[in-house]
Amino acid sequence: MMLRYALQTVRDRTAGFLGAFVALMCAAALITACGTLLETGLRGTIGTERYAAAPVVVSADQNVHQTTVKRKKGKTKTKHKAKPIAERAWLSEDLAAQLDKAPGVARVIPELTFLAQPLTPAGTGERTPYGHAWDSAALTPYTLTAGTPPRAQSDLVVDRYLADRADLKVGDHLTVQSTQSPRAYRITGIAAPTGDDVRHQTSLFFSTAEARRLAAHPGQVTAFGVIPAQGTDPAALKVSVAKVLHGTTAKISAGDERGPVEFLDAATARTKLISMGGAMGGTSLLVAVLVVVGTFALSVQQRHRELALLRAIAATPGQIRKLLGREALLVGAGAGVAGALMGLPLGSWLYGRFVAMGAVPATLQHTVSVFPLFAAVAATLFGAWAAARISSRRITRIRPAEALAEARVERTRPAWGRLLAGFALLAGGTVLVAVLSVLRTEPASTPVTFLAVVVLSTSVALLGPLLVRAAAAILGGPLRLTGPGGRLAKANLRGNAARMASVVTPLTLLIGMTCTVLFVQPTLGNAARAQAREGIRADWVLAAQGPGVPAQAAQQLRTNDDVATEVVRTTVRVGLDKYAAQGVTPAGLTRTWDPDVTAGSVAKLTSDTVAVSELAADQLHLKPGSTLKLTLGDGKPVTLTVVAVYAKGLGFGDLTMAHELVARHVDNPLAATVLVSTTRSQEELAAGVRKFPGVQVLSPDTADSLQAERQQANAEVNYVAMGLVLAFTAIAVINTLAMSVSERVREFAMLRLAGATRRQVLRMLRTEALSVLLLAAALGSGIALAVLTAFSVGMTGSAAPAVTPLVYVAVVGVAGLLALVATALPGRAALMPLPVTVATAKE
Numbered sequence: 001m002m003l004r005y006a007l008q009t010v011r012d013r014t015a016g017f018l019g020a021f022v023a024l025m026c027a028a029a030l031i032t033a034c035g036t037l038l039e040t041g042l043r044g045t046i047g048t049e050r051y052a053a054a055p056v057v058v059s060a061d062q063n064v065h066q067t068t069v070k071r072k073k074g075k076t077k078t079k080h081k082a083k084p085i086a087e088r089a090w091l092s093e094d095l096a097a098q099l100d101k102a103p104g105v106a107r108v109i110p111e112l113t114f115l116a117q118p119l120t121p122a123g124t125g126e127r128t129p130y131g132h133a134w135d136s137a138a139l140t141p142y143t144l145t146a147g148t149p150p151r152a153q154s155d156l157v158v159d160r161y162l163a164d165r166a167d168l169k170v171g172d173h174l175t176v177q178s179t180q181s182p183r184a185y186r187i188t189g190i191a192a193p194t195g196d197d198v199r200h201q202t203s204l205f206f207s208t209a210e211a212r213r214l215a216a217h218p219g220q221v222t223a224f225g226v227i228p229a230q231g232t233d234p235a236a237l238k239v240s241v242a243k244v245l246h247g248t249t250a251k252i253s254a255g256d257e258r259g260p261v262e263f264l265d266a267a268t269a270r271t272k273l274i275s276m277g278g279a280m281g282g283t284s285l286l287v288a289v290l291v292v293v294g295t296f297a298l299s300v301q302q303r304h305r306e307l308a309l310l311r312a313i314a315a316t317p318g319q320i321r322k323l324l325g326r327e328a329l330l331v332g333a334g335a336g337v338a339g340a341l342m343g344l345p346l347g348s349w350l351y352g353r354f355v356a357m358g359a360v361p362a363t364l365q366h367t368v369s370v371f372p373l374f375a376a377v378a379a380t381l382f383g384a385w386a387a388a389r390i391s392s393r394r395i396t397r398i399r400p401a402e403a404l405a406e407a408r409v410e411r412t413r414p415a416w417g418r419l420l421a422g423f424a425l426l427a428g429g430t431v432l433v434a435v436l437s438v439l440r441t442e443p444a445s446t447p448v449t450f451l452a453v454v455v456l457s458t459s460v461a462l463l464g465p466l467l468v469r470a471a472a473a474i475l476g477g478p479l480r481l482t483g484p485g486g487r488l489a490k491a492n493l494r495g496n497a498a499r500m501a502s503v504v505t506p507l508t509l510l511i512g513m514t515c516t517v518l519f520v521q522p523t524l525g526n527a528a529r530a531q532a533r534e535g536i537r538a539d540w541v542l543a544a545q546g547p548g549v550p551a552q553a554a555q556q557l558r559t560n561d562d563v564a565t566e567v568v569r570t571t572v573r574v575g576l577d578k579y580a581a582q583g584v585t586p587a588g589l590t591r592t593w594d595p596d597v598t599a600g601s602v603a604k605l606t607s608d609t610v611a612v613s614e615l616a617a618d619q620l621h622l623k624p625g626s627t628l629k630l631t632l633g634d635g636k637p638v639t640l641t642v643v644a645v646y647a648k649g650l651g652f653g654d655l656t657m658a659h660e661l662v663a664r665h666v667d668n669p670l671a672a673t674v675l676v677s678t679t680r681s682q683e684e685l686a687a688g689v690r691k692f693p694g695v696q697v698l699s700p701d702t703a704d705s706l707q708a709e710r711q712q713a714n715a716e717v718n719y720v721a722m723g724l725v726l727a728f729t730a731i732a733v734i735n736t737l738a739m740s741v742s743e744r745v746r747e748f749a750m751l752r753l754a755g756a757t758r759r760q761v762l763r764m765l766r767t768e769a770l771s772v773l774l775l776a777a778a779l780g781s782g783i784a785l786a787v788l789t790a791f792s793v794g795m796t797g798s799a800a801p802a803v804t805p806l807v808y809v810a811v812v813g814v815a816g817l818l819a820l821v822a823t824a825l826p827g828r829a830a831l832m833p834l835p836v837t838v839a840t841a842k843e
Contacts, residue, residue, distance in 0.1 A: 032343025550764025
């Protein structure tokens, strides 16, 4: 019976359920889009290209491991954890002899992969260039379509893609920037891969001797490709290879396992996408619950009289709950399916934007299955049902006579349970803000930042009626001065506080969340840049338009009087914890760099020592003279002695080591920047590095501006990620305002019959909207300011969030425009029928 009545109600009150339908549909689309990103991180395929002809690939372990053993009550528990390293790990070439002994092996091909950037006007497009030895061409396989293999150190074979793009022919010369100084090579051949599976990279093949020189890892290889003997099954080959390598740390990969070995950035991006998709999905779910509950509460409030009459004719509280629950499930089912289908193209667009921005490599293929759709529909159904149950608590708990009375006149005081929950969430949000002020790492602080905004916004939703009445009391005087429209607006704010509160909540969330998203990255980035500006003593900075500044360029500028400090950046692991690190040239370091040393001296920096930031020193309990064990970017473990502790860790990373040590263990040993202390002019320095293509001599201020541009580009990824949540919140604002105004048709008709003009009613609506906007702007801005200040204190040590006034005004202005438009259009539509017709119509 209840299901039939629910179907009849949904059919007869389609307009009334439209707002809830839109909110649920958008929530389902958002959850589906985030779910596809999460699934791509978990199950996304990384196809192999270079190793297509090698069924089995042997590579180095790309993880750092930690095993802990706990003994409790006579039981022993062993836990093993692994975390990926930042650079490519290398294998000893001596393993080739062991591999040759494996049954079923016909040939073992060593592979070298290293930086090799062709310096051509056309560039390489969307493909990443890599250098290899010609001996490994058989791994794909590449075959010559013109010319001969490279034999001399100056010989080079390019692939067909690069030859066509740069219009290169056999006999031409091509300058390549690799790990050493740029060098011109003579093209002796052009090669093409078998098939068209190579789509994400372009290959440059050198002679074996030259490839080993450029790879700069003597006695080591990137991987081994194992070619089976005729008739040998790949699975059996993998087993035999594993047996001969038993006891080593080498990893054996076959089939789809070869892709992550070839494309390390794609394997790393999986972790990032899981984190990003989970964070987006979690935030989206919290926002969706808040918005959907608010929408259903408004929908139930609009039907208060109908539900009160049902109570009066003997409908039990259980029957009312069942009715509302079944209505919610019906609306949720339709909205969930529609939203889930909308979420698929939305997820694909989001993945495409991340690829275009470089946050996710195209080699990690977007994966879509039915699981995100089912999850979105299930979450929508549960959210709709839960929202209906929460919204119906009041109408099902009070006596029928009270329900009829409240159907006409709003309660003057919210329920005690609502107030207690609101104050509890306010206290919880305050605790989160306090916790945020002591978090000093970005991975820890970022989720707490957005969680604090949602929790505080939820407290606003619960305490909304009180806040609206307080705002009405404060704004009462100014509103009276604006004429009849202002006096009517004041009366509505005071008498219909619950309805107005349902509008305040999404506006508060929109302003608070938008300000947090827009200003949290600049707060951290500006503090880091300020530390870097203060710590750089150099007169000039060398930077490169390509992969980096060659060591020979810095050497060219060094004299007895001039200092050139090369800076190479990487990431290292201390245990399983990740720390940003840099390598700097120790000679003359204090002339170009001042990280605000608080203990020890950076003058003692050598290949066996390290300087650490105050954050790292606190976390790892270090001081000058302490011993620090860490794992370098390529997995090499080292033990260093701490010689200094410095304050400017945001600007220069948590660990600083000698350039010589770091450069040997990174994929790109070229300097990110070179700090130069000299009395020579910019023109003289530029003349000294003219033979190095793309190397520029910049002032520290210009270098800082370029860093700001890169910072903005990195922040755009977060803007896109959270932009969907903000768009959903904006839609919720429009949806809630439209619902709130549309249900007041009879009220407007009665005002018209009492003598109010159409213009006065519209002025009343605008005044109400502006009053609500003022309250929401104050609450949202207060929430954002509290959260951003706490974030700034924790991450930078100072309560100075980076808020751009013009951007803030634009955020409030857009929110105001949404509020006014979403109020004016439904308001004009509600005033179109004749007042007499509306007043005498059946409710």
